[in-house]
Amino acid sequence: MARIVILGAGVSGHTAALHLRRMLGRSHDITVVSPNAKWNWIPSNIWVGVGIMDEKQVTFDLAPIYKRSKINFVQAHGRVIRPHGTMDDATPTVEVESTLADSRGEMITLPYDYLINATGPKLRFEATQGLGPDGGNSVSVCTADHAVHAADELAKTIERLKAGQKQKIVIGMGHGMCTCEGAAFEYTFNVEHEIREAGVRDKAEIIYLTNEAELGDFGVDGMMFKQSGYQQTSRMWTESIFTERGVHSILGAHVEKVDPGVIHYETLDGEKYEQDFDFAMLLPPFGGVGLTALDRDGSDITDTMFAPSGFMKVDANYTPKPYEEWEAADWPDTYEVPGYPNVFAVGIAFAPPHAISKPRVSPNGTVIAPAPPRTGMPSGVMGKTVAMTIRDRIKQGASVAAQEASMAKMGAACVASSGTGAFSGSAAAMTMFPVVPDYQKYPKTGGRNFKGTRGEIGLHGHWVKVMLHHLFIYKAKALPGWQLIPE
Amino acid sequence: MTEIQKKSPVITEYPDAPVPTKWTKANRQNPITQGYKFIMMCINIMMMVIKGHDH
Numbered sequence: 001m002a003r004i005v006i007l008g009a010g011v012s013g014h015t016a017a018l019h020l021r022r023m024l025g026r027s028h029d030i031t032v033v034s035p036n037a038k039w040n041w042i043p044s045n046i047w048v049g050v051g052i053m054d055e056k057q058v059t060f061d062l063a064p065i066y067k068r069s070k071i072n073f074v075q076a077h078g079r080v081i082r083p084h085g086t087m088d089d090a091t092p093t094v095e096v097e098s099t100l101a102d103s104r105g106e107m108i109t110l111p112y113d114y115l116i117n118a119t120g121p122k123l124r125f126e127a128t129q130g131l132g133p134d135g136g137n138s139v140s141v142c143t144a145d146h147a148v149h150a151a152d153e154l155a156k157t158i159e160r161l162k163a164g165q166k167q168k169i170v171i172g173m174g175h176g177m178c179t180c181e182g183a184a185f186e187y188t189f190n191v192e193h194e195i196r197e198a199g200v201r202d203k204a205e206i207i208y209l210t211n212e213a214e215l216g217d218f219g220v221d222g223m224m225f226k227q228s229g230y231q232q233t234s235r236m237w238t239e240s241i242f243t244e245r246g247v248h249s250i251l252g253a254h255v256e257k258v259d260p261g262v263i264h265y266e267t268l269d270g271e272k273y274e275q276d277f278d279f280a281m282l283l284p285p286f287g288g289v290g291l292t293a294l295d296r297d298g299s300d301i302t303d304t305m306f307a308p309s310g311f312m313k314v315d316a317n318y319t320p321k322p323y324e325e326w327e328a329a330d331w332p333d334t335y336e337v338p339g340y341p342n343v344f345a346v347g348i349a350f351a352p353p354h355a356i357s358k359p360r361v362s363p364n365g366t367v368i369a370p371a372p373p374r375t376g377m378p379s380g381v382m383g384k385t386v387a388m389t390i391r392d393r394i395k396q397g398a399s400v401a402a403q404e405a406s407m408a409k410m411g412a413a414c415v416a417s418s419g420t421g422a423f424s425g426s427a428a429a430m431t432m433f434p435v436v437p438d439y440q441k442y443p444k445t446g447g448r449n450f451k452g453t454r455g456e457i458g459l460h461g462h463w464v465k466v467m468l469h470h471l472f473i474y475k476a477k478a479l480p481g482w483q484l485i486p487e
Numbered sequence: 488m489t490e491i492q493k494k495s496p497v498i499t500e501y502p503d504a505p506v507p508t509k510w511t512k513a514n515r516q517n518p519i520t521q522g523y524k525f526i527m528m529c530i531n532i533m534m535m536v537i538k539g540h541d542h
Contacts, residue, residue: 207497215501232505236503236504236505239501239503239504240501240504240505240506240507242501242504243500243501243504243506244506244507248497248498248499249497249498250495250496250497250498251498267496271496273494273495273496274495275495275497410535411532411535411536412535413532413535423516423518426515426516429528431528431531431532431535433535433538451531451534452531452534452535452538454528454531456524456528457507457515458514458515458516458520458521458524459515459516459517459518459521460521460522460524460525460528461528463521463525464525464528464529464532467529486533486536487536
């Protein structure tokens with residue numbers, strides 16, 4: 001019997017757990033550790049954040065799903081990994097801290113044969129003074145709770161607009177090192193739609209504040225599309241959408257502080273500015289969740305398993321080199337932690353080898369560079385791939401080669417959809433193939449395959465987004481036939 | 488360290504941006520055209536899944 005512990009029940013961890021249970025017999029023990037009792041389809045938090053969906057439509061309780069699937073569920077934070085066990089017992093373990101109301105803070109030790117780190121990010125609101133909804137001066141849509149709060153604040157803003165007051169709405173990135181620009185873009189698209197639908201668009205100035213050096217970068221170095229026989233860039237595509245919808249922008253910005261009604265920020269030229277606002281949704285930078293690794297004697301070996309950012313090192317090429325020398329092949333294939341063939345890190349939890357967008361530094365030494373996205377479709381694929389590797393090693397032996405799924409070979413879709421009606425919604429939809437550009441393979445098309453890289457605007461993208469919302473929630477609930485729905 | 492500037496450098500116009508025509512805007516909401524594009528986008532996503540990342 002093998003014991004598999006999965007830290008995290010987001011897209012990648014939950015996907016890995018369900019596939020492992022499907023692929024392995026009941027004699028093997030699968031345990032999922034998550035500090036949250038609920039699963040959240042995060043892409044739809046955007047709709048919760050503008051009040052067109054409620055929290056219940058994007059979350060569900062994990063415990064009944066795991067009970068039905070014969071997966072153990074421990075509601076806790078992962079804290080300490082002991083990959084070599086202790087002096088008394090060489091069995092690898094992970095120590096977790098309960099988040100249940102009646103046992104909060106209690107430490108539990110879970111032995112494992114295979115460990116998957118799928119913890120997702122720590123939302124580092126503390127990186128920017130005054131950022132975030134908990135004691136800060138901005139809202140967020142990173143969690144369902146945050147999105148509900150954002151929707152309430154947006155509703156108040158719309159009420160003020162209806163009362164004839166002009167309002168400044170700032171949406172974007174709360175730090176120079178943020179990722180998920182696509183989510184901020186989508187929220188901008190939705191907020192603009194809601195304000196227009198409320199008939200008060202003329203009274204609102206909407207500003208997209210971003211760490212991207214140019215619009216359309218999205219943390220993936222932008223994209224090139226072929227449209228109507230011409231090559232178009234994601235910069236022109238985004239600028240076109242912003243022109244059509246009257247959205248203004250601030251580019252290359254690192255937010256230093258958010259005071260009530262005022263954002264203090266620095267731009268790539270080193271100048272410092274203030275931007276007043278009435279409503280601000282600013283995303284935080286991500287970091288690792290702060291797992292510690294200890295050797296048998298209790299000595300700290302965290303830096304051998306984790307990068308300084310707190311993300312776990314995997315089979316990527318982390319050799320420091322100039323941006324121009326980075327290659328698609330530097331990205332990990334197997335998500336196996338070097339030296340630990342029974343430990344894997346997937347989704348946001350793995351340390352990317354380098355930025356995809358060109359890193360830039362202001363004359364003051366401030367790094368202003370979008371971090372690479374590792375969410376959504378790629379996360380699910382990584383979870384399934386690692387599950388298959390573990391299945392192979394349990395069934396065929398520990399030396400079996402790992403399955404591969406590099407982000408430089410897989411595609412992703414990002415759909416910014418607004419509205420709820422079947423015929424009144426709209427969307428700006430992007431697909432990219434691959435996620436990490438391969439400039440050697442596709443030198444003339446921005447490192448991507450034109451056949452899979454597209455930017456479209458229209459009702460059909462809205463239908464795709466609605467379809468994906470229902471399909472992925474159905475799949476996550478492990479309802480009949482869930483495994484037929486691809487990641 | 489540079490001085491704090493009060494006026495935020497907000498970009499309000501995008502001179503290179505292509506602007507959609509009335510026909511393009513109408514087409515984006517046309518159920519027949521959009522139905523075709525929906526099928527094409529689903530095929531595109533499935534192509535990525537099959538070619539790139541499914542097992």
